[in-house]
Amino acid sequence: MTRREEPFVPIRGNRVKMFVCGPTVYDDMHLGHARTYLAYDIIARFLRRAGYSLFYLMNITDVDDKIIQRASELRRDPLSVAREYERRFSEDLESLGITSVNLFARATEHVEEMIEQISVLIKKGFAYETETGVYYDVTKFPHYGELSHQDPSELIKHRVDPDPTKRHVHDFALWKKRPREEFGWNSPWGYGRPGWHIEDTAITVTYFGPTYDIHGGAIELIFPHHEAEIAQAEAFTGERPLVKYWTHTGLLTVDGEKMSKSLGNFITVREILSRYEPGVIRFYLASSHYRSPIDFKEENVAQAEQALESLRNAIDNLETIDVTESVEDSDLKFLEKARAHREEFMRSMCSDFNTPSAIAALFAFASEINRFLEREGRLNANVKNDALAILHEMTSILGIKKYRRVTELELTELYDLIRLLIDVRDALRRERKYELADEIRGRLEQMGIELEDTAGGTRWRIAGRPSSKDDDRNL
């Protein structure tokens, strides 16, 4: 509300309640959506890692004009269309590694609560009924517009003609009366369906009560949606604030224009994931601060891919470094540096979840590893484990650890076979029979298997994918 960064103090102990505006399930998720959900996924991972007990709630808008329109185009039942896209949404979240949401709450399963809230709002004089529906009288709520710095009387521009039965043009619908043949519910005000804004307050008040810690969503929702949420909830419960910390993600644009369904300039998560692995997309999006706008260019994704690869090379280097029992001064120094990089990483994340700055700390660590390896060529075993744990902590907050999507190749026989070829080739190399050795490497490469000779032995990997030794099930 203050538009400033403020110290984060949860309402109760170390418990944090976070709500993020979820999707309207009538089409597939695109990169713009991914940007927002990814930002909150990282925030959630970080808060948990920082010791907070976080409950992350997201709504699913499964009743809405667009779904109904879509359903009628397809001549299908709106609810089945909603369920289908909800399922696809979950699949997309999963493939992006967005696993931090505790509970998804469907609008259609909270209609009772919405009706109750609307009844109370009418009783308290904040809402009124007309022949077309029930509306919230924004003049009754003095704080309306405070979050987005809007003066209601200045909101004069309308791209759609306001409903003529409303008292004020900016009053918003709580309940829309609709004919029987449409998808809807019975209510004290007749058959119809709820307005869009009421579902979130019904859901958050149900699960979180009158006030909670963090509310997330994209900046485009700040007005009127979030204003409406505040007006509804605070009028209903009589308590304020509804939310202690409001956060808004910046928009993803394409050629300077907002990526959106209506403009048709969107690229779906499924599409982009057919070309890049999830870690790359996560890294790309995390390379900008969550509040900043991002102008999408595929070449920048490719840039991110390069950057991520060099980071992962450093991780590989640390994982495969030779270990010794002895502890050298340089080992201790290295560990000290590793801890300092971790501190820097966490400090960045504490500063309004500054992922780009946190990533810089990660690169500093990577460079530390490579330089140490170059200089020392070995590392104490315990120090190595500690350093790897630190690295794991950092990469798992961002969710950019390596993915293993080569399940068809997980057959140990195949692994053994590749290893055999590598061993044979190494023998040839020792005998300086480079032509044959290079032919083996070349042929394997044609098959999509890349070899890389290092001081610690030959590594291999599936082209464009993380190295074989990586086994990441916990992203």
Added chain:
RNA sequence: GCCCGGGUGGCCGAGCGGUCUAGGCGGCGGCCUGCAGAGCCGUUUCACAGGGGUUCGAAUCCCCUCCCGGGCUCCA
């Protein structure tokens, strides 16, 4: 019309009053390597839309201007 953002070196992108440089990608040169890859070292001339101010000192604060985007239907 009103309310918000944003404009940083070839590209991406932090910083938002002062210390030495953010960081990355790309380019170039070198080292290492049988070669390749990876890595390391160096380099890519004094970057901050423009103009005024405030200040000992501004990319960072104030004012004005320009450009781009978002909101005031629905939209992450």
